[in-house]
Amino acid sequence: MGLLLDIAVFVIVYYYLKSGKIPYVRRVAGLDAIEEAVGRSAEMGKPVMSTIGIDGFNYWTLAALTILDHVARDCAKKGCRILVPTGGSDSSYIVRPVAEEIVKNAYKLEGKEEDYRPEDLPFLSGQQYAYTGGVVGIIQRTKPGACIMVGGHHSEAMNIAETSNMAGALTITSGTYMGNVAVLACASDYILIGEETPAAGAYLSKDPAQRASIRCQDIYKGISIALIILGTIVLNFGSNFFIQLLSS
Amino acid sequence: MSQILRSKELNLIAMFLAFLAVFVPYFVNVPALDVFSTKLITITAITTAFTLLLAIYSQFRRGFDFVRRKPRGWIFKVYMMTAILLMLLFALGGLETGPYHWVMYAIITPLSSVNYGILAFYLASTCARAFKARNTKSILLILTSLIMLFYQAPFTGVYVNLGPLGIYLADTFVMAAGRMFLISVTVGAIVFGVRVLLGQEPSVLGIGREE
Amino acid sequence: MMSVLKHFAEYDRRIVYLALFLVVTIMLMTPIGLPISVSPSTMQYYDVLEALGPDDRILAVLNTEFSGYMEIQSGIIASIRVMVEKEAKICIAVAHPEATGIPELVLSAIKSTMDEHQYTYGEDYVVLGYVFPNEASVASAAQDWHGAIHNDFYGNSIEGTFLDEINDWSDWTLISDYTTGIQTTALINHFGLRGAPMIVNGIGVEISILAPYLDTGIYKALLQSMRGGAELEYLTGHPGPGMTAMDAFTIGHYLMILLIVIGNIGYFGYTRNAGRNVE
Secondary structure (H helix, E strand, O other): OHHHHHHHHHHHHHHHHHHHOOOOOOHHHHHHHHHHHHHHHHHHHOOOEEEEEEEOHHHHHHHHHHHHHHHHHHHHHHHHOOEOEEEEOHHHOHHHHHHHHHHHHHHOOOOOOOOHHHHHHHHHEHHHHHHHHHHHHHHHOOOOEEEEEEEEOOHHHHHHHHHHHHOOOEEEEEOOOHHHHHHHHHHHOOEOOOOOOOOOHHHHHHHHHHHHHHHHHHHHHHHHHHHHHHHHHHHHHHOHHHHHHHOO | OHHHHHOOHHHHHHHHHHHHHHHHHHOOOHHHHHHHHHHHHHHHHHHHHHHHHHHHHHHHHHHHHHHOOOOOOOHHHHHHHHHHHHHHHHHHOOHHHHHHHHHHHHHHHHHHHHHHHHHHHHHHHHHHHHOOOOOOOHHHHEEEEHHHHHHHHHHHHHHHHHHHHHHHHHHHHHHHHHHHHHHHHHHHHHHHHHHOOOOOOOOHHHHOOOO | OOOHHHHHOOOOOOHHHHHHHHHHHHHHHOOOOOOOOOHHHHHHHHHHOOOOOOEEEEEEEEEEEHHHHHHHHHHHHHHHHHHHOOOEEEEEEEEOHHHHHHHHHHHOOOOHHHOOOOEEOOOEEEEEOOOOOOOOHHHHHHOHHHHOOOOOOOOOOHHHHHHHOOOOOOOOEEEEEOOOOOOOOHHHHHHHHHHHOOEEEEEEEHHHHHHHHHHHHOEEEEEHHHHHHHHHHHHHHHOOOOHHHHHHHHHHHHHHHHHHHHHHHHHHHHHHHHHHHHO
């Protein structure tokens, strides 16, 4: 069953990428706010801080790298400085070179290579709270106009979001687990919940084909809801059919 | 040669083959593929560990530049680089049980515990700032949070039995929200992964998107 | 009156920090011994531990760095003490490099219980150290224990210890996970989903993530953070750091409630009216 659903995902995403159909995609306030955040920082002459989490190469970090690409391009276009501190865990070492490459490429593609500053992408520490101390220090010294905190953040997310709020920065975060979502919803100005973060790359690209692939997520959510309802009904009639079908 | 290795197509092919090597053994029982998949994951983990050297190089490069320019706080960079060298010497010199342990348990772990403890203060100030009854939804939020705060305080349970209400809230709304979050995140991750494999998200390879 | 309401609406957050600091410090230094209640989840956890016996083999995985250990240390010490009292065989493994010193701290805290039950290293307990750095290592250990693990934390071979009886995931009676979320998913994927009984002691923010697994039966029991550890100490009759902190825990919660109430008084009494006056 799992294999069939996975194959179906490939087929449906490919279909939407090639079909040229443009389904309606609701506005995601957090993602729209990213452009506003960069613009606001450029007007105030303040830098933008964009963190990509403390995890290694998991899908939160990959989603954060696609957002970093957009933010870096925007910053390069508007002449705004971008700070990307990395680190926080043993597996974060491998992410920094990729982030560095993304930001460097963004400046190159916008024709602003001379504005790229490698010292704005510091690797702070492989230890979670040493990294947190470093980021909090950078926020308090540089007073960024916006803090875009997406990716695999854990308990340090609260520290950084609250400090960013104290520094007067527009704070956009993404919650990687329920506990984080709850606290960040209170501490930040905008929050990306659940699938909004991995959908960000497609959403921000404004490419109709990419946006169409987001429809696949909705199809699968519809299938999940249908299975939950059917499973509940069938279970109440004494049958374990759906449980057996979906269990490993 | 470097242009060939950096080409988007080659990177995507390598990514797709690695994906198949890890994905297929879940569904098809081929022992040789199982062994290959485990070895591939182990090789990746070891390669990732070697990037520690990149991190150390990055720290020293930035550190030397910082110390040369002597801005405010440059002495802390000297302290950091000295600490890295000392810890490397302790570890490589077989001094793990003495000085290395002392630095870990006398300096690093208390400092990281303090940073973790600071979370409680930030949470308190966020609660005070954000929990305002501006509309119906926020009133419901505040009422729920008051019930859960009272329920979680162990002393309350001695005199007022909020257990059934707290457990009901945790087993229905919180559980439902948690499961909804897990489902949406998983679905989003799968679709994102497919877009990456189909080459629609070049940023993950460090390649910028050409417009 | 308006100035009071204005202060309630616009107080400096440093007052919040100072109030919380004073409340916690005073309660920790001079505990007043407030009674605590025991929650059903802790009773369930305790029942699982009470059902253990001398032939049982337990894999205790410390999935925590040192900062997280401060929150769940009461649960770790109390539960491993019960395992020792039941004379079960315990293997302690660690999933974070910072946590390699934690087994020694835990074992020294329960030394009297271990001496009472004549616990011998190798025969009754083994400390493996940092053997679960990633999911690959957890997967390997679940499939072929001796293929993945060769030496203990002290560099000695594990041959000749009780681990000779372990071949794969099915030979463990219980997997006890003490987690801040590091390799928890890996343990669930490679031990729990295969059928190995699991219990978990998690930090507060992990509870909402772990609860669905309790509901589906993958976890037999869930001990909730410092409060659960304190309740377990109370149930086992060995007060420790958890129970000591419960006064501060309780008063801290009441302080948060007070802050929310004060903030709303200030909001309704000043902020909303000030907005209307400006209009």
